[in-house]
Amino acid sequence: MNSTEKLQPAVIIDTSGYAAAGEEIRKEAARLLEQKIVDAVVGYQAGRRTGSSQPVVITDPAQAEKLVFSPTCVNNLSLYLTKAKKEIRAKGKLAVVAKGCDLRALAGLMGESQLKREELVIIGVVCAGVHAAGVASGEPLTDATIAKKCRECSVHIPEGADLIVGKLPELPNLSPTEKELLDKLDAMTPAGRWSYWKEQFTRCIRCLACRQVCPFCYCEQCLCDRGRPQAVDTSPRPAGNMGWHIVRAMHLAGRCVGCAECERVCPMDIPLNLLNRKMAQELKGLYGHEAGLTPTEKGPLTSYDEKDDQSFIK
C-alpha cells in the first residue's frame, strides 16, 4: 500500500549552519546587554527535553550563553513584544531574535504603531525551515518534519534586521502542500466547502490558543469575549465555533502575515492558516496589498480608494 512511499528516503534539509547562527546570537546578545544598548533580549533557549527549545527573556549578559537556534525554534517571538505582554515591554528597550517570517510580523506591528523601529534591535536569523507541530524535538529537519509554511517560504533571509546571522544552505524544492489544499478547496462547490469547514470547526474546543499566540490579537478586550451584547457564542459548539473562526479570519484580514502560529498551536489540527491565506490572497488581488513586507501605516481595510471595485453593489 504505502510501502513504496515509506521506503523513499526523506529529503534532508541542511541545518548544519544553525549552530553557528546560535553562536552569533549569543555573542550579539551579550554585547547588546553589556553595552546597555538594550535592557532585555527575547530569544530561544534549550527546552527541558533534549533538542527542544522554548522562548526566553534574558536581562543579564551572563545569561546570553543560554540562547540557541535550532529547527525547534518554532515560536514567533514578535508575540512577546506586543501590548498583550506588558511585563516584557516594561523591561525597557528590547532586542528580539527573528526569523524571516517573524520579521514580517514585526513590520506589521510597526505599521499598526504597536512597536517603534528605533526602540527595537532585531537579530535576524537566516532560516532554512523549522519543525512542524508535533514533531519530536530530536528529529532531523526533512520534507516530512518541516512546517507547512516553510515549504513555501519566501523570506529565508530576514532583510532589514539590524544584524543577520547564519548562512542559507542549498534548499531542496518542496511541493507547496498548503497551496494545493487551497486550490482544491477553491475548486469545490460551496456546499462542499461548507461541509469541509463545518467538519473542521466542529472539532474546535475553543481553547483560544490561536488567539493567544497571534501577534496581531493584542486587543485588550476581544469582541468574542463580550457577553452583552454577545457577538459570538462562547461555548465550544458548532454555531459558535463557526462564528469565532469567521470573526477571527475577518479581524486578521489584511494584517495576518502568515506566520501560521495559530495552526501550529491548534490542538485539534484545524487548518487555520488556510483562512488567513485565502484572505491575504483576495486582498492582494483586490487592492494589491501584502501584509508585513514593509511597515505601512494603513492596511487595506483601514484605507480606501474612491475607485475601488463595487461591481457587487447595486
Place this chain on the structure above:
Amino acid sequence: MPHDFEPKIVAFVCTWCTYAGADLAGTSRMLYPSNVRVVKFPCTGRIDPVFILKAFQKGADGILVSGCHPGDCHYMAGNFHARRRFAIFRKLLEFIGVDLARLEFSWVSAAEGGKWVEIVTELTGKIRAMGPLTQFTELADEEQWSGMLSNPELKAVFDQV
C-alpha cells in the same frame, strides 16, 4: 396571493440615505414586500460583519446592506471603508461555503424611494425562490443534544415514545 414560504430578510441601512429613502417610499405610498426588517445604523461603516453573521445564525434567509452612494457619506468616507470591508467579507463567506445570492449590497439615496422598492421586491422574490437558509440554523440545532438524534441509543428511545 399567499405564498408557501415567506422569507425573513434583514436590511441593515444607514440612517442618512437608505433609511430616508425607505421612508420616502413609505410616505409616497409605494408598496413593497413586508418581508424586510429594517435595522437602522448611523452609517454603513458602523455595520460590522458580525451583525450579518448573527442575523444568519438567528434565522434570516436573506440580508441587504444599503447605504449612501460613494461620495455622499454623511461622515465623508464611512461607505468607502464599508465597501472594502464587505468586498472581503463576501470572499470569506464564499470560501466558507455560504451562497452569496443571499447577501446583497446596494446604494440607495434619500431620494431613491423607487430604487428601494425595486431592490427589496427583487431580493424578496429571489430569496423566496431559493427557499429558507438552513445552513446556520442546522448548526445551531446540532448544539442541542435533543436537536439531532445522531446517537443510536437516543434514537431508539425517541422511536419508542
